[in-house]
Amino acid sequence: GENVEQHPSTLSVQEGDSAVIKCTYSDSASNYFPWYKQELGKRPQLIIDIRSNVGEKKDQRIAVTLNKTAKHFSLHITETQPEDSAVYFCAAAQGGSSNTGKLIFGQGTTLQVKP
Amino acid sequence: DAGVTQSPTHLIKTRGQHVTLRCSPISGHKSVSWYQQVLGQGPQFIFQYYEKEERGRGNFPDRFSARQFPNYSSELNVNALLLGDSALYLCASSPGHLRPLHYEQYFGPGTRLTVT
Numbered sequence: 001g002e003n004v005e006q007h008p009s010t011l012s013v014q015e016g017d018s019a020v021i022k023c024t025y026s027d028s029a030s031n032y033f034p035w036y037k038q039e040l041g042k043r044p045q046l047i048i049d050i051r052s053n054v055g056e057k058k059d060q061r062i063a064v065t066l067n068k069t070a071k072h073f074s075l076h077i078t079e080t081q082p083e084d085s086a087v088y089f090c091a092a093a094q095g096g097s098s099n100t101g102k103l104i105f106g107q108g109t110t111l112q113v114k115p
Numbered sequence: 116d117a118g119v120t121q122s123p124t125h126l127i128k129t130r131g132q133h134v135t136l137r138c139s140p141i142s143g144h145k146s147v148s149w150y151q152q153v154l155g156q157g158p159q160f161i162f163q164y165y166e167k168e169e170r171g172r173g174n175f176p177d178r179f180s181a182r183q184f185p186n187y188s189s190e191l192n193v194n195a196l197l198l199g200d201s202a203l204y205l206c207a208s209s210p211g212h213l214r215p216l217h218y219e220q221y222f223g224p225g226t227r228l229t230v231t
Contacts, residue, residue, distance in 0.1 A: 006157075032218055036222075043119075043205065043225060044158065045222070046220070049218075089157050101160070102163065102171045103148075103150075103220060107156060108156070
């Protein structure tokens, strides 16, 4: 069935370092890959997304890369700041004729940025 | 510009009772999705509605039902509550029209349901 695996489950970095979170998906029909940031007790916040016709997308300090052949996608955060500390979720959605709102989420990565 | 709103914020129910959760999407958005998030896990898809029609259903029992109203707001109903239904219930809205329904989903703050 559909599945998204996310690694690592926890990540601790020093302020100013880079952080990378990786996800793999099982459904080759997936064509949309959003990333969400969820701070403790708050809603998941869409921070960046990528569609299957694009290999990389950047927005200031965050970037996402997609390798459709390997069914991998990754989130890169550069120059990390303490306010980047949160749980990050990757997700994948099926395209084609399956036009539903179904996002399949990974298990989450708890990122801690140490000052 | 209001985001997605949900009510109530918190709810405590007893096993066997039923519950109704409410969601209002971002103005102009026509699609609403519901997700269940158990502590420490990613959200799990329950339903999606667009233009008052169910467009997707996740792997949840028939005790879970939903509907969407003409103003695009939505209700999630859960009957015969079980302890395992305790979770954060999230509503997400997306534009819906002129693009696949799963693009750009924005979440509300959620309703924290505790079943005792």
